[in-house]
Amino acid sequence: MKKNRWLIALSAIAIHLSIGSVYAYSVFKNPMSDALGWNSKEVTLSFTIAIAFLGLSAATLGKLVEKWGPRKSAMIAAILFSSGLIGASFAISQESLTLYYLTYGVLGGIGLGVGYIAPVSTLVKWFPDRRGLATGMAVMGFGAGSLIASPVAAELISVVGLSKTFLILGLTYLVLMVAGASYIVRPPEGYLPKGMEEGAQTNKKKKIKTDLSQLTANEAIKTNRFWLLWVMMFINISSGIMLISIASPLGQEKVGMSVVAAASMVGIMGFFNGLGRIGWSSISDYLGRSNVFTLFFSVQFILFLLLPNITNPILFQLFIFIILSMYGGGFACLPAFIGDLFGTKQLGAIHGYLLTAWSCAGIFGPMLVATINDATQSYNVTFYIFAILLVVALATSVVMRLSINSEKKKNAEVTQSA
Template sequence: MKTTKNRWFIALSAIAIHLSIGAAYAYSVYTNPIRDTMGWSTTEITLAFTIMMALAGIAAAFFGSFVERNGPRKSAMLAALLFGLGQAGSGVAIAVDSQLLFLLTYGVASGLGMGLGYISPVSTLVKWFPDRRGLATGMAVMGFGAGALITAPIAASLMQSIGITTTFYILGISYFLVMIAGASYIAPPPEEWMPDEMKKNIASGKTVVKKDLSQLTAKEAVRTRRFWMLWTMMLINTTAGIMMISVASPMAQEVVGLSAAAAATMVGIMGIFNGGGRLGWAALSDYIGRPAIFLLFFVLQIIAFLTLPVTTNVLLFQALILVVVSCYGGGFSNLPAFIGDLFGTKQLGAIHGFLLTTWSLGGILGPLLVSQIRERTESYIPVFYVFTALIIFAFFVSIFLRLDIKKSEKVKQQKQTEGIA
């Protein structure tokens, strides 16, 4: 079957969707203007963001089977509607001075749209890039990480010139249009599709196709130990990353005496490493494999968390924080490709959704752990040792997963050899 779709345009469409929903991470730029204009407390304003982030991970799991049944286009269009309405509706909530409506629009509607929009294009991208799974998903997820970097200055400028309400209207409509444009081009490739170059390389013997370990449905996948090992690795990697993101500025100021201005600069650079890590680590995984990438994540983070409490060097302290943040971003970008390697692409979207429950849980556990430890000990130093223990545990889980994969590959190879004989 001939296809008129260009896989790089499919990738751009996915990036457009992820850039839009990733803009929600720029939420902090709205906090002070809303508080000063409406008189709402910071806690009340932040609650909308908390609801949105919690719902995003839950929605990803809930909508996984919906994406598989209805396809990426319809799913992404519904995501555009939910997210666009949530953002524009926030302007209505501000206009009528309704905190409840703000929670329902920015919190609930945007959270549902974010979760659905996150998983909608990913399984399709994996199918379009059988030769570069890591790079493909890395591009999309990098877009998610970069959304806030683009939106934050635009939103801040708009609020100063035209006010908060109109800013939400303009941005909500813009997100909707960009997401609809991306959704309108997305479509899965024909069955067993491969790029021409990959076909030539296979025919010449230059490339050997590595078959997926299995082809499982979502229900079958969650019954395997490999699923829960990957889930555990993602939960710990995500919890460590979100913990670091949530307290990086005050932690650096307290532990190594970084100035407030320098800490703010570091936070901005963290956004670059979060987005860059998503693309860089995912692209590297196409060459060294997803199991090796996760092993590397945990080795680097063990070194980082053991060094952070004993270093007094400001630059080294910041560099180690950036390493942890890049591993956090890289975990998300490698996840879809890893799912394809382990469980196939039959129901990748649904399996991806289930594994993204670690996103919501990590978003709760990371800030909770660091705040409780800091409050009880009056120091950030014990935080590093607690997370060292967690990362060491994840490291061993990743070793067991790698051994399990090798064992399964050996059994599969033996069966194929016996079948030929």
């Protein structure tokens, strides 16, 4: 049966919409504390465990995801993620915090990691002409998952209670993810979409971009480009996730926003996070991935330097939205960038290794801002520290560009001498 690559993309979005619901976790915090007596730190720890296991499972199971193929991997992710939610339902009914950590945190977190990388590496292979757009569509689904899950979960909690809410969500996501997994497959060997096929045959206008190299995951991590990309992702994610962790109190303390206005800003931040994923990744198909990351760090450096002195709420929110769009854009550009640098041979495994930057940044960014705020009673110092980090990221992106150009030159010399 011939597969439609746009339906493959839709299948990937279905999977990412489901696992992206993890970003709606804050909806459960107060109801859990009220109903079960668990304090804020105890409830939050499960989310931290889930994100940590996302990065760990993506890194350790990446090679197996490549071996299993997207369909089997996505099916396994569906079973693990939904089992985590259904298990959490049982844990809540038993009022067992330990069981809740094991189900939602560990089991669900492993499902998150496998489910995140399985569809993305496949889409890169289906869209060699529009890698950025393809990965942007899927990863936008992850960003948009919370926008859908938040109001639905809140309504369910008020109607059927916490335990049944987790059960309903678990069963719903199982159906949605299995539906996506049942259609998603790798493209045939050497697949090119119609436009690229014609370009290859006629050797006219449509030039096929060749990847810098075709490396396995173990070969990729030995290159300087892998570690340059890791540093770039770590700083970009740290900058965005730091703002996400303090957005509401920051808006209230910095520019005098009301509680309601700050909450609305947090919702709109989710929208720009999702919009940046599809927007910036599509732009990267034309500007090039290196240029987009250099633009990210240049703009964010200026915004972080200006933020301590901003007193206008509208300007403040505009700056935050731009940064969040680039935070989401970094995630969406990453798989396409991996394909450009290392090829698609083991893209899922390499993607998994690089997602450890997310796990590290998820701890570093929020912890740094909390520590500095406790010590200084101000967020301003944090902005200046992140501005310095963004200079490091900008320098790293320039070194990356030089490394790419050097490798291209080497490849051209080898081709000429062959």
